[in-house]
Amino acid sequence: MKKFDYIISAVAFCFGLVIFYVTRNVEKFYNGTPGSAFFPRIIAVVMFVVAAALAVNTFLKRSTYKKGEVIFNFGSVGTQRVLWMFLAIILAGISMYFFGFILTSLWFTAAVIFIMEERRPLVLVVSAILLTLVIYVIFTIGLQMYLPRGRII
Amino acid sequence: MDIFFTVVSNLFTPFNLFLTFGGAFFGILVGAMPGLSSVMGLSIMLPFAIRIGGVGSILMLLGIYCGAVYGGSITAILINTPGTANSAATCLDGHPMALRGEAGRAISLSTTSSLIGGLLSAVALLFTAPLLSKFALKFGPTEYFALGIFGLSIVTSVSSTENVLKGILGALLGLFLAEIGMDAINGLPRFTGGSVFLLGGINFVPVLIGLFAFSQGLISIEEYNKNLKHERTSQQKIKGVFPSKEDMKVCFPTYIRSSIIGIVIGIIPGTGGDIASWVAYNEAKRWSKHPEEFGKGTPEGIAAPEAGNNAVTGGALVPLLTLGIPGDSATAIMLGALMMVGITPGPLLFVEQTESVYTIIIGLFLANLFMGLIGYAGVRLFAKIADVPKWIMTPIVFLFCIVGTYALNHTFGDIVVMFVAGIAGYVLLKLGFSVPPIILGMILGKTIENNFRRAYVIYDGDFSVFFTRPISLVLLIIAFISLIYPLVMPIILKKRREKQVKEA
Numbered sequence: 098m099k100k101f102d103y104i105i106s107a108v109a110f111c112f113g114l115v116i117f118y119v120t121r122n123v124e125k126f127y128n129g130t131p132g133s134a135f136f137p138r139i140i141a142v143v144m145f146v147v148a149a150a151l152a153v154n155t156f157l158k159r160s161t162y163k164k165g166e167v168i169f170n171f172g173s174v175g176t177q178r179v180l181w182m183f184l185a186i187i188l189a190g191i192s193m194y195f196f197g198f199i200l201t202s203l204w205f206t207a208a209v210i211f212i213m214e215e216r217r218p219l220v221l222v223v224s225a226i227l228l229t230l231v232i233y234v235i236f237t238i239g240l241q242m243y244l245p246r247g248r249i250i
Numbered sequence: 251m252d253i254f255f256t257v258v259s260n261l262f263t264p265f266n267l268f269l270t271f272g273g274a275f276f277g278i279l280v281g282a283m284p285g286l287s288s289v290m291g292l293s294i295m296l297p298f299a300i301r302i303g304g305v306g307s308i309l310m311l312l313g314i315y316c317g318a319v320y321g322g323s324i325t326a327i328l329i330n331t332p333g334t335a336n337s338a339a340t341c342l343d344g345h346p347m348a349l350r351g352e353a354g355r356a357i358s359l360s361t362t363s364s365l366i367g368g369l370l371s372a373v374a375l376l377f378t379a380p381l382l383s384k385f386a387l388k389f390g391p392t393e394y395f396a397l398g399i400f401g402l403s404i405v406t407s408v409s410s411t412e413n414v415l416k417g418i419l420g421a422l423l424g425l426f427l428a429e430i431g432m433d434a435i436n437g438l439p440r441f442t443g444g445s446v447f448l449l450g451g452i453n454f455v456p457v458l459i460g461l462f463a464f465s466q467g468l469i470s471i472e473e474y475n476k477n478l479k480h481e482r483t484s485q486q487k488i489k490g491v492f493p494s495k496e497d498m499k500v501c502f503p504t505y506i507r508s509s510i511i512g513i514v515i516g517i518i519p520g521t522g523g524d525i526a527s528w529v530a531y532n533e534a535k536r537w538s539k540h541p542e543e544f545g546k547g548t549p550e551g552i553a554a555p556e557a558g559n560n561a562v563t564g565g566a567l568v569p570l571l572t573l574g575i576p577g578d579s580a581t582a583i584m585l586g587a588l589m590m591v592g593i594t595p596g597p598l599l600f601v602e603q604t605e606s607v608y609t610i611i612i613g614l615f616l617a618n619l620f621m622g623l624i625g626y627a628g629v630r631l632f633a634k635i636a637d638v639p640k641w642i643m644t645p646i647v648f649l650f651c652i653v654g655t656y657a658l659n660h661t662f663g664d665i666v667v668m669f670v671a672g673i674a675g676y677v678l679l680k681l682g683f684s685v686p687p688i689i690l691g692m693i694l695g696k697t698i699e700n701n702f703r704r705a706y707v708i709y710d711g712d713f714s715v716f717f718t719r720p721i722s723l724v725l726l727i728i729a730f731i732s733l734i735y736p737l738v739m740p741i742i743l744k745k746r747r748e749k750q751v752k753e754a
Contacts, residue, residue, distance in 0.1 A: 109419050130707050133433040133440050136699045144422050151415045168680055175472035186669050206645045213641040214476050232649050245656045
């Protein structure tokens with residue numbers, strides 16, 4: 098799985114280039130002292146060096162990955178669960194923006210439990226309601242804190 | 251003497267006592283739950299601590315820190331699964347003792363060792379921190395710059411054992427994230443893309459929660475196995491939660507030796523409780539008259555790792571409070587918390603905020619005492635924690651992450667940052683990156699840059715000043731060696747082996 102190390106090296110190199118590009122019009126020196134672009138450019142230069150070192154290191158077969166090790170096995174149940182979680186997180190973000198925490202928490206909790214292969218409907222519903230209620234009681238009533246509010250609700 | 255009374259009156263308010271007690275209780279719960287770590291517990295509670303503000307918030311975090319380090323031993327003993335990495339060595343003798351029907355004895359040994367380790371580390375902190383801070387008062391911008399680089403490189407090299415280059419890339423990413431927002435020196439926006447939200451910079455707390463807690467939740471989901479059953483002894487009735495005189499007598503030298511090991515390891519930036527517990531265990535075995543009994547449920551095999559890992563708590567606070575350099579991930583979170591509540595760690599802390607710093611140090615004694623008290627009294631309750639299914643705990647972690655992030659500034663943008671950091675953290679962990687350098691880069695980024703620029707102005711643009719001032723030079727040399735050593739050493743070893751083979 099050395100290819101991931103090459104990809105990381107390439108991404109880091111491009112990231113350094115982006116820093117240089119974005120700071121092209123920013124002052125490198127300001128009244129004889131380092132300006133706003135000075136330190137970011139140092140970071141970019143070090144990034145170039147480390148990216149190159151990583152590529153060379155990988156080429157010299159000193160990769161961190163063991164032979165045959167699979168980093169992202171999209172066919173495995175575990176990775177598929179995480180991919181479903183990614184989707185749930187994106188939807189939770191959208192849902193929270195419009196409908197606030199309480200409604201989002203109800204379905205998001207049920208979704209997480211469902212993704213973790215607990216499929217009994219009663220358990221899903223009761224857990225979602227109870228956990229949301231506990232959070233509400235602790236934070237809103239107990240600690241007098243605000244929970245995220247949505248645009249609509 | 252005046253300072254003593256002021257500190258005591260600051261510390262012994264009902265609210266501060268409640269926060270310390272609550273922190274220790276929560277910490278033990280977190281530690282006892284396999285899959286939740288002290289770092290995760292601290293990350294989740296950080297925003298609430300910041301909202302509370304003042305020294306009380308730090309006392310709460312100290313309670314969580316001490317409690318979580320100890321809590322990990324409960325499941326290590328009962329189900330042979332360490333609640334945190336700090337207690338992995340405790341499994342070796344703790345679980346065999348529990349299997350013999352002496353779970354209560356094993357937990358009592360672990361509680362007593364943790365208590366003694368924690369208290370001795372607090373004593374060490376009380377006496378060493380002021381001395382070190384006096385020395386650090388000589389520091390100027392060049393030394394602070396070098397110190398920032400030193401802390402970052404030590405944490406990078408120790409936490410990225412598999413590939414130090416990825417650790418450096420992580421640290422650079424953290425430094426870059428710290429650059430986003432308004433430039434503190436000339437007020438120009440950097441990397442904001444015109445966004446008003448980014449103008450104030452990226453708050454490190456949502457990133458920290460995402461990287462440390464949310465990403466771990468995702469990993470828990472990936473690794474979750476519904477059919478996995480532990481070899482349970484948690485149903486076993488726990489009797490005798492206090493250690494016997496014989497056990498105390500046998501373990502006394504181990505308590506002292508392991509505590510010293512833990513304190514010293516804690517002081518070295520980048521190390522942590524896991525290293526301390528293994529070193530303490532090995533040393534206890536080496537010094538023992540019956541090393542053959544180790545691994546079969548010997549009391550010293552429990553006392554050593556537990557005293558060692560809890561002694562790290564005070565040790566790690568020494569560089570944090572005196573130099574502003576965190577000793578491990580947990581103290582990196584503390585560093586953030588201290589800064590957010592207006593307590594700036596560093597040598598000046600002992601001069602400018604004497605009351606606050608001594609309240610924190612004495613608070614560590616209190617946190618350890620509460621940890622011991624809760625440990626002895628609530629061991630039967632905590633033994634049940636391991637029975638809580640993971641499918642209940644994981645959504646709770648996610649919900650706490652969301653609520654905690656929002657509690658900070660009440661902005662939806664922070665939640666988005668936390669989500670992005672959580673997903674990015676999961677991917678980075680899978681790719682072999684380690685998280686502490688990223689967070690430390692974010693926290694130390696401004697210190698490093700501002701002191702670099704200050705030194706440049708003070709010494710008329712003479713870069714050589716970083717290498718001509720002795721303290722700065724020494725710190726930079728150590729930083730350089732710590733980063734180069736993991737890269738060069740395998741090559742040297744390989745060449746040496748090849749030479750030996752040729753000679754043979």
